[in-house]
Amino acid sequence: MADLPKEIERDEILAHLLAKDALQPRDEPEIAANIHAQLQHMGLSTWSISVHRRLRDAVGRLQPSSVLEVGASIGHRTAWLLDQFERADSRPATLTLVEQGGKFGVILQRLLQRYEAMPWATVVVGEPGQLAAEHQAWQLAAATNAELSQTPFEAGYDVIIVDAPSPQRAGLVASYLPLLNNNGVMFTVEPNMPSGEVDENDEAGMALVNGFNRWIEVISESKNTHHLAFMPLFGGTLVAWLPHQA
Numbered sequence: 001m002a003d004l005p006k007e008i009e010r011d012e013i014l015a016h017l018l019a020k021d022a023l024q025p026r027d028e029p030e031i032a033a034n035i036h037a038q039l040q041h042m043g044l045s046t047w048s049i050s051v052h053r054r055l056r057d058a059v060g061r062l063q064p065s066s067v068l069e070v071g072a073s074i075g076h077r078t079a080w081l082l083d084q085f086e087r088a089d090s091r092p093a094t095l096t097l098v099e100q101g102g103k104f105g106v107i108l109q110r111l112l113q114r115y116e117a118m119p120w121a122t123v124v125v126g127e128p129g130q131l132a133a134e135h136q137a138w139q140l141a142a143a144t145n146a147e148l149s150q151t152p153f154e155a156g157y158d159v160i161i162v163d164a165p166s167p168q169r170a171g172l173v174a175s176y177l178p179l180l181n182n183n184g185v186m187f188t189v190e191p192n193m194p195s196g197e198v199d200e201n202d203e204a205g206m207a208l209v210n211g212f213n214r215w216i217e218v219i220s221e222s223k224n225t226h227h228l229a230f231m232p233l234f235g236g237t238l239v240a241w242l243p244h245q246a
Helices: 010-017 030-042 049-062 076-088 102-114 128-142 166-179 203-222
Strands: 066-070 094-099 121-125 157-162 180-189 226-233 236-243
Touching: 010 049, 010 226, 010 236, 030 076, 030 102, 049 076, 049 157, 049 180, 049 226, 049 236, 066 076, 066 166, 076 102, 094 102, 102 121, 128 166, 157 166, 166 180, 166 203, 203 226
Parallel strands: 066 094, 066 157, 094 121, 157 180
Antiparallel strands: 180 236, 226 236
């Protein structure tokens, strides 16, 4: 990964990373735009173009050697990243995509083939929370038995991107923060905030409430160990974490 700027105080680095890069194109990459149209036909949601632009700008500045995308869906955000790597001629050594659905996993494989990324990118199919728990268990086992060190993930990542339905997002952020390298940065979008009173029998509504309460807890807890930055954009607020100490 490119070195973090030494002339900027560590607690100001995230603000620098999340700033707009005027040299980057504003148009959505062609392949990403095609996937965006597919998402709309399938009734699936994605982050806004404004959020994707700013995420792309930050990743472009970081030039990460290892990237983990949790909740890759059918590859809309992945296509933005792959386009950036291709244009900058600066691809990571490792790109790991996590997706719960097997059919979506096949679509992601095709996207990687289209960008000739198969030699350095992998798709991991499974429930993201369970995969994170298994990874931590493997790491604990590896401390005493090297034969048990197998895991679908790298030991750490320079960039981690987390996407999930709003009720689950905070839990996944907490689960994957330990996978950040010392100078690594995690990105997600702030989950939806509940509005009005929610009936206790409304399962979907209560899930949103509980998920947002968990989000507040994760933000409060992670402030003790990480610098945080919030970038309000059209269509959502991009949130980033950087460990306090390198």
